[in-house]
Amino acid sequence: MGIHEKERELSEIKEQYVKKSSCVLFVLLALLVGAFVGNTITMLYIGQQQERANLSQPVPPQQQSAPDQHDADPVALANIEREAMDDPTNAAKWVALGNFCFDHNLPAKAVTAYERALELSPMQVNVWSDLGVMYRRTKQFKKSVDAFAHAASLDKAHVTSRFNMGIIYLHDLNDPASALKIWKEVLSIDPNAKTPSGQSLADLVKDLENK
Numbered sequence: 001m002g003i004h005e006k007e008r009e010l011s012e013i014k015e016q017y018v019k020k021s022s023c024v025l026f027v028l029l030a031l032l033v034g035a036f037v038g039n040t041i042t043m044l045y046i047g048q049q050q051e052r053a054n055l056s057q058p059v060p061p062q063q064q065s066a067p068d069q070h071d072a073d074p075v076a077l078a079n080i081e082r083e084a085m086d087d088p089t090n091a092a093k094w095v096a097l098g099n100f101c102f103d104h105n106l107p108a109k110a111v112t113a114y115e116r117a118l119e120l121s122p123m124q125v126n127v128w129s130d131l132g133v134m135y136r137r138t139k140q141f142k143k144s145v146d147a148f149a150h151a152a153s154l155d156k157a158h159v160t161s162r163f164n165m166g167i168i169y170l171h172d173l174n175d176p177a178s179a180l181k182i183w184k185e186v187l188s189i190d191p192n193a194k195t196p197s198g199q200s201l202a203d204l205v206k207d208l209e210n211k
Contacts, residue, residue, distance in 0.1 A: 102133070
């Protein structure tokens with residue numbers, strides 16, 4: 001999760017990279033969108049700063065680690081877990097734990113930490129967005145959409161959460177109509193929104209509408 005503003009933005013997405021896609025998208029769209037969304041949902045640049053520093057470096061889906069193959073230092077992980085458990089009502093400690101797990105491929109632990117943080121402090125837009133990323137990485141796609149939707153409800157200008165919802169609708173839930181609806185909302189907020197490849201989101205929407 002790196003920098004925290006982290007407009008902490010879109011991370012991960014299936015083995016094709018939204019990470020990911022099927023017959024809905026033809027080869028060009030799969031390359032344009034698919035190749036940039038997997039572990040990086042949160043990182044998509046939609047005319048805003050990235051939410052998390054580490055997300056600025058997309059990880060190709062074929063290089064993704066298995067869920068149990070993390071790179072966390074066990075001592076560092078134990079210390080940050082202890083800090084959270086020793087001060088269980090401190091939302092910031094649980095966010096810090098979630099961020100550490102997010103950055104070190106421990107999505108299930110990140111989900112638990114973020115959920116706890118949001119129980120204590122539910123108005124944290126970026127934490128909801130990061131939780132959406134972790135839900136997706138743990139294949140909880142509907143929960144992922146709900147988390148991104150909640151982030152968007154808390155901040156009407158949070159285009160990253162909306163863009164990420166579109167990614168999940170299109171690639172994980174096979175619902176291109178909903179993806180188009182969400183992405184058009186993004187364009188109503190930022191007509192110049194772009195994908196990480198530099199492609200205009202407006203052009204991407206047109207391509208999808210023509211499929």
